[in-house]
Amino acid sequence: MVDKELVIIGGGPGGYVPAIKAAQMGINVTLIEKDELGGTCLNRGCIPTKALLKAALLYEETKTMSSFGVTVEGSKFHLAEAIKWKERVVKRLSGGVRALLNKNNVEVIKGKAVFKGSNTLIVGEKEMTFKNAIIASGSVAATLPIPGIQAEHVIYSDDALNLSKIPERLVIIGGGVIGVEFASIFNAAGSQVTIIEMMPEILPVMDKDLSKGLKTVLKKKKIDIFTNSRVTEVKKDVVVMEHNGEKQEIKCDTVLVAVGRKPNIEDLGLENAGIEFDKKGIKVNEYMETNVAGIYAVGDVVPTPQLAHVASEEGIVAVYNIAGERRKMKYNAVPYCVYTNPEAASVGMTEEEAREKGISYKIGMFPLMVNGKAMVEGVRDGFVKIIAGKEYEEVLGVHIMAPHASEMIHQACTALTLEATLDELIETIYPHPTMGEAILEAALSAKGKAIHI
Numbered sequence: 001m002v003d004k005e006l007v008i009i010g011g012g013p014g015g016y017v018p019a020i021k022a023a024q025m026g027i028n029v030t031l032i033e034k035d036e037l038g039g040t041c042l043n044r045g046c047i048p049t050k051a052l053l054k055a056a057l058l059y060e061e062t063k064t065m066s067s068f069g070v071t072v073e074g075s076k077f078h079l080a081e082a083i084k085w086k087e088r089v090v091k092r093l094s095g096g097v098r099a100l101l102n103k104n105n106v107e108v109i110k111g112k113a114v115f116k117g118s119n120t121l122i123v124g125e126k127e128m129t130f131k132n133a134i135i136a137s138g139s140v141a142a143t144l145p146i147p148g149i150q151a152e153h154v155i156y157s158d159d160a161l162n163l164s165k166i167p168e169r170l171v172i173i174g175g176g177v178i179g180v181e182f183a184s185i186f187n188a189a190g191s192q193v194t195i196i197e198m199m200p201e202i203l204p205v206m207d208k209d210l211s212k213g214l215k216t217v218l219k220k221k222k223i224d225i226f227t228n229s230r231v232t233e234v235k236k237d238v239v240v241m242e243h244n245g246e247k248q249e250i251k252c253d254t255v256l257v258a259v260g261r262k263p264n265i266e267d268l269g270l271e272n273a274g275i276e277f278d279k280k281g282i283k284v285n286e287y288m289e290t291n292v293a294g295i296y297a298v299g300d301v302v303p304t305p306q307l308a309h310v311a312s313e314e315g316i317v318a319v320y321n322i323a324g325e326r327r328k329m330k331y332n333a334v335p336y337c338v339y340t341n342p343e344a345a346s347v348g349m350t351e352e353e354a355r356e357k358g359i360s361y362k363i364g365m366f367p368l369m370v371n372g373k374a375m376v377e378g379v380r381d382g383f384v385k386i387i388a389g390k391e392y393e394e395v396l397g398v399h400i401m402a403p404h405a406s407e408m409i410h411q412a413c414t415a416l417t418l419e420a421t422l423d424e425l426i427e428t429i430y431p432h433p434t435m436g437e438a439i440l441e442a443a444l445s446a447k448g449k450a451i452h453i
């Protein structure tokens, strides 16, 4: 007889979502969280960054509204107030998570879980046995082994959410999604921001048209971007880097390290349970099973895309498998969103991937500049790009740069899930005026039949 039917380690989106799902399926669930419910996503990631971004962008808009006939005199950005706004949003949402867990009779234990064996956990003073376990312990910010990185003015994403003043000169090491989003926040708030990225492009996993398009917009906003550049040292008021083989110094008062996140596998006692892992995370198969029967791992702690919606979906897949319904995790329609202004959003194959895989494809492209709603909103930069198979015209990938790209991408996610074709996108009726009409036009353009261009 075991104490627990299902224990879940971690209360982030990879933990609390499957906890509710399992409870709905009639499984007795215990959720163990050492810190705050909602995990990184709710407390230090997705939500707080977007709340600060909204505040900073509102301020930015006050400076660009005059062409609409609106002027706001003496507008100011109060960082402390914006942080309070962010905290109110986080508090409301975390209260919601707790209420949902209570309503679904999920037992929540506050404490740090450590495996003692393959079916035994220790939480504080308590020892408990379990039939099934899901590890959703998340990730922590990675750092760099370079001189000066320990200095006080070097910060990480958690710190950047709670600064006491807006940096005058902020250098961000890393041009991935986290680096680029913080660049947008502090640029809009008034900092002089520089991004230093090792790869040839910022947002290296995205379609090149998107990363290049966004780079152009960020540069127009006076964010300095150095790609193909490697930081070699952080000093008191400069960051030293190698750019095109030459040593260069960038002035700064604050340095934000945003070079990715590493799986939170330390101190979990994985060895005691015999769970296989390496530095990329816990090893799992497509059913989210580890090598130990009854133990699953999901979210940032496994080497799959580090996104909240991926963590939740992996958790749900694990729950179905625990309940005996065999289900595999699919990654072909995972959306990636970058919450800059404009936003970037992507789902499915990039053009580079299609080319590498030797797939015959066609491209449809439609610029927002000629879209009515974009004009109404004063938007000039942006586009929708669709990649479709050459022969059957199945939608392979959709890439959008637009003010609400993260909302527009939903249609493309459905299209990929339903294995839709260009014709099915074209037969859909789109409301007018919307920026979503650019999806219709991009699909038409892939067939050489765009109407509004």
Ligand code: FAD
Residues within 6 Å of the ligand: 009, 010, 011, 012, 013, 014, 015, 032, 033, 034, 035, 036, 037, 038, 039, 040, 041, 042, 044, 045, 046, 047, 049, 111, 112, 113, 114, 136, 137, 138, 139, 157, 178, 264, 267, 268, 298, 299, 300, 301, 306, 307, 308, 309, 310, 311
């Ligand atoms: P987490 O959310 O990290 O949760 C893990 C939880 O486990 C934590 O609460 C931790 O305290 C707990 N825990 C760890 N070890 C133990 C233990 N031994 N015992 C008990 N509890 C334990 N993703 C998006 O999809 N969209 C975004 O816009 C986005 N923005 C982001 C912005 C930033 C600045 C950052 C840092 C991340 C962002 N992410 C975003 C990524 C997203 O936050 C993660 O992918 C997501 O939180 C992963 O969920 P998880 O449940 O796997 O882990």
